[in-house]
Amino acid sequence: MGWNGMEWLIPWNQTKLLRTIRRSPIQLQAYNKKQKKEEENNSKQEGRKKVKEKEIPSEIFSAMNKKTNSSSSSSTTTKPAGTVLPYQTPRLRDHYLLGKKLGQGQFGTTYQCTHKATGTLYACKSIPKRKLLCREDYDDVWREIQIMHHLSEHPSVVQIKGTYEDSVFVHLVMELCAGGELFDRIVAKGHYSEREAVKLIKTIVGVVEACHSLGVMHRDLKPENFLFDSPADDAILKATDFGLSIFYKPGQYFSDVVGSPYYVAPEVLCKYYGPEVDIWSAGVILYILLSGVPPFWAETESGIFRQILHGKIDFASEPWPSISDSAKDLIRKMLERDPRQRISAHEVLCHPWIVDDRVAPDKPLDSAVLSRLKQFSAMNKLKKMALRVIAERLSEEEIGGLKELFKMIDTDNSGTITFQELKDGLKKVGSELMESEIKSLMEAADIDNSGTIDYGEFLAATLHINKMEREENLVAAFSFFDKDGSGYITIDELQNACKEFGLGDVHLDEMIKEIDQDNDGRIDYGEFTAMMRKGDGIGRSRTMRSNLNFTIADAFGVKDPTSDSN
Numbered sequence: 001m002g003w004n005g006m007e008w009l010i011p012w013n014q015t016k017l018l019r020t021i022r023r024s025p026i027q028l029q030a031y032n033k034k035q036k037k038e039e040e041n042n043s044k045q046e047g048r049k050k051v052k053e054k055e056i057p058s059e060i061f062s063a064m065n066k067k068t069n070s071s072s073s074s075s076t077t078t079k080p081a082g083t084v085l086p087y088q089t090p091r092l093r094d095h096y097l098l099g100k101k102l103g104q105g106q107f108g109t110t111y112q113c114t115h116k117a118t119g120t121l122y123a124c125k126s127i128p129k130r131k132l133l134c135r136e137d138y139d140d141v142w143r144e145i146q147i148m149h150h151l152s153e154h155p156s157v158v159q160i161k162g163t164y165e166d167s168v169f170v171h172l173v174m175e176l177c178a179g180g181e182l183f184d185r186i187v188a189k190g191h192y193s194e195r196e197a198v199k200l201i202k203t204i205v206g207v208v209e210a211c212h213s214l215g216v217m218h219r220d221l222k223p224e225n226f227l228f229d230s231p232a233d234d235a236i237l238k239a240t241d242f243g244l245s246i247f248y249k250p251g252q253y254f255s256d257v258v259g260s261p262y263y264v265a266p267e268v269l270c271k272y273y274g275p276e277v278d279i280w281s282a283g284v285i286l287y288i289l290l291s292g293v294p295p296f297w298a299e300t301e302s303g304i305f306r307q308i309l310h311g312k313i314d315f316a317s318e319p320w321p322s323i324s325d326s327a328k329d330l331i332r333k334m335l336e337r338d339p340r341q342r343i344s345a346h347e348v349l350c351h352p353w354i355v356d357d358r359v360a361p362d363k364p365l366d367s368a369v370l371s372r373l374k375q376f377s378a379m380n381k382l383k384k385m386a387l388r389v390i391a392e393r394l395s396e397e398e399i400g401g402l403k404e405l406f407k408m409i410d411t412d413n414s415g416t417i418t419f420q421e422l423k424d425g426l427k428k429v430g431s432e433l434m435e436s437e438i439k440s441l442m443e444a445a446d447i448d449n450s451g452t453i454d455y456g457e458f459l460a461a462t463l464h465i466n467k468m469e470r471e472e473n474l475v476a477a478f479s480f481f482d483k484d485g486s487g488y489i490t491i492d493e494l495q496n497a498c499k500e501f502g503l504g505d506v507h508l509d510e511m512i513k514e515i516d517q518d519n520d521g522r523i524d525y526g527e528f529t530a531m532m533r534k535g536d537g538i539g540r541s542r543t544m545r546s547n548l549n550f551t552i553a554d555a556f557g558v559k560d561p562t563s564d565s566n
Contacts, residue, residue, distance in 0.1 A: 082129070084141045084170045085163060092164040092171045098124060104449065107131050107243075112176065122161055125172040130451040132170075133419040133439045140243065141170055147216055147242045148172075154210045156203050158227070158240045179228025179235040186289075194327055195357070197289045202354055203237045204285060208278045209345035211245070217254075217274070220244040221281035222263045223288070248275060261304050262294040266337050269305055276339035279348065283334025287313070290323055295335065309337075326353040382494065382511055382523075383531055385501050386477040391459035393476055406458050416452035478528050488522040 092098075099112040108127035115122060132138050148160040159175040179185065182200065186192050204226065211218050220241065228235040244258050255271040257264075265280035267273040287295040295314070296307035313335060314320070315328050330353045333343040343351075352359050409417050409425035417425075423438050445453050481489045481497050491508050498508070515523050515531045523531075 082138075083165060084132075084138050084145075085165045086142075089164045091166065092124070092169075092173075095162075096122070096124065096173065113173065121176050123174045123176045125174065127170045127172075128451060129168060129170065131449075133442060134435045136436055137439070143247070144242050144245065145172065147245045147247070148174075150214055150216065151210060151242075154207065156207050156236060156238050157210070158238045174240075175229070175238075177227035177229045177238055177240060179230045179232070182223040182226045182228075182237065185228055185235075194290065194324060194353075197286065197327075198354055200237060200289060201282065201286045202349065204239075205279075205282050205345050205348045207239045208282055209349060211278065212275050212345055215247055215249065216242075216245055217248050218242065218245050218278050218281075219258050220260060220263075221278055221285065222260050223285055261301055262296065264305075264308065265339070266309050267339050269309060274339065276342050276344075279334050279342055279345060280339075282348070283331055286327075286334065287331055290327060290331075291319060295331075324353065324359060326351075326359045329353070382481075382489075382497075382515065385497055386481075386528075386532060388456050388501070389477045389480045390473045392456045393473070394459070403455075406455055416450075416454050417458065418452055422453070474529050474532055475525075477532075478525050481528075488524055489528065490522050 095117070096113040096115055099114060102110045102112055102123060104110075108125050108131075110123055110125045113122050113124040114120070127141060132141065145160065145163055148157070151157045152159055158177060160172060161175065162173045164171040164173070180188075186196075204221070208218065208221070218239075220243070225239060225241040226237050227240050229238055230236075246254070248254070251274075253272055253274055255273075257268055257271060259265075259268055259277075259281070263281040263284045265273060265277035268277055284295060296304055296311050298304045298307055313332065315323075320328070330343075330348065330351050333351075334348065336342040348354065406417070407413075408428070409421050411421055411424070419439070419442050422442055423435070426438060442453065445457050478489070479485070481493050483493055483496070489512075491512060494508050494511060512521065512523060515527050517527050517530070518524075
């Protein structure tokens with residue numbers, strides 16, 4: 001039997017998997033309850049039939065992730081309810097002084113901190129417990145800590161120094177990586193060649209090989225998860241984020257759809273995968289390192305998934321004619337759709353392009369590659385802010401009862417919806433969503449990462465896109481940013497808007513460049529509307545738990561009275 005589009009891997013109707021995802025202001029994702037339970041049962045049965053297991057310490061498996069069997073997870077843990085760590089810790093502030101903020105993630109904030117006894121600088125990732133909405137979240141954090149300790153001897157994995165927990169936060173104290181992100185370093189350096197790319201991908205795949213040899217699948221390899229340990233030219237590239245990583249046994253398969261759209265392997269979309277997914281993701285990174293664009297590209301998430309499953313890799317357009325044949329050969333082997341035929345981490349590290357200094361040329365790559373890398377690494381935060389502006393200016397008639405729905409859910413009249421209130425509200429309307437599915441709704445609607453949904457966020461999550469894209473609403477949103485009425489949004493106006501929305505760490509130059517089609521350094525109305533109407537998926541969660549869309553509007557049965565029913 002031929003390969004022919006991965007039929008052997010697809011356990012259900014592929015059309016359903018690839019159905020067109022509706023454009024909506026906040027894209028939310030969840031599993032079908034019955035389908036997930038069936039898949040979990042199948043996964044457990046498959047696990048019993050796999051090949052002989054490697055010798056991995058029993059204490060590792062005793063605390064393994066049980067994501068595909070939540071009842072088992074809750075019954076085996078000895079941790080008290082509401083705690084991540086199975087032991088008490090001293091107070092973080094007794095040992096460390098917290099300093100400047102280094103970054104903000106979906107679940108936590110990273111600060112620079114100083115060890116009081118030695119004066120050594122570290123990074124401290126502080127995770128508010130209010131963002132851990134269910135037992136699964138607590139287990140996820142605990143598993144991440146275990147995996148970081150498990151890999152702590154590897155020179156290209158960030159070192160975890162200690163963990164602390166109190167009633168409000170979980171703190172992970174780690175080695176400080178002050179050299180910046182992978183793409184940023186490439187762009188700043190200017191000179192960039194295949195030989196430079198060899199060094200980077202050798203480090204990345206070296207981490208993958210170490211993970212796999214220790215029974216760990218990363219599942220979310222992407223450039224943002226690699227930092228340099230210092231600004232020096234000889235800085236070491238280190239893997240920093242293991243939030244989606246999981247322990248696995250040889251031959252075990254998984255069905256959780258996790259990862260980030262550009263980097264996800266085809267078998268993940270088919271919900272039947274093993275550690276080979278990490279090689280695919282590393283292959284995507286290598287393609288981007290050499291060209292500045294991802295190998296599978298589309299303007300919608302569903303389009304990206306179609307390309308991942310069926311698209312051809314482009315080696316014809318610039319700069320590929322000038323890239324060595326050996327590099328292209330390695331990429332083809334890493335992006336082999338059949339995971340049974342895909343090259344292993346060890347085989348990648350033994351490939352001629354990696355091991356032979358004469359194969360990868362040191363001549364600089366096309367300057368356009370650097371430019372593309374810079375644009376690709378920048379996020380468009382403007383669209384998310386604009387959606388919020390539009391949602392809050394709509395009339396009572398246009399809102400169509402959403403205000404009353406918000407009041408019904410917000411039982412304590414605080415003006416914000418907590419996870420428990422959302423859960424109770426869905427129960428009132430007869431929803432049978434699982435807790436993890438409700439958590440996904442909550443995360444994607446919570447634009448400012450506050451742990452609650454305010455009225456504006458609720459509207460943005462429940463209103464239909466046709467209201468958002470009406471001309472008068474786009475004009476109003478543009479005017480919100482264009483404070484001086486000049487007809488242009490400038491970098492100063494964007495900076496003020498970001499402060500107003502509480503958005504930090506935004507690369508404003510990159511935000512403008514991504515939208516500014518005529519390269520005049522500012523955004524006019526035409527460029528603004530083109531951005532708003534582009535199906536780029538802005539507003540989705542950072543990582544995807546499923547490729548099927550599901551919104552709060554869907555959960556509460558909110559219909560758009562102005563649209564036709566199918």
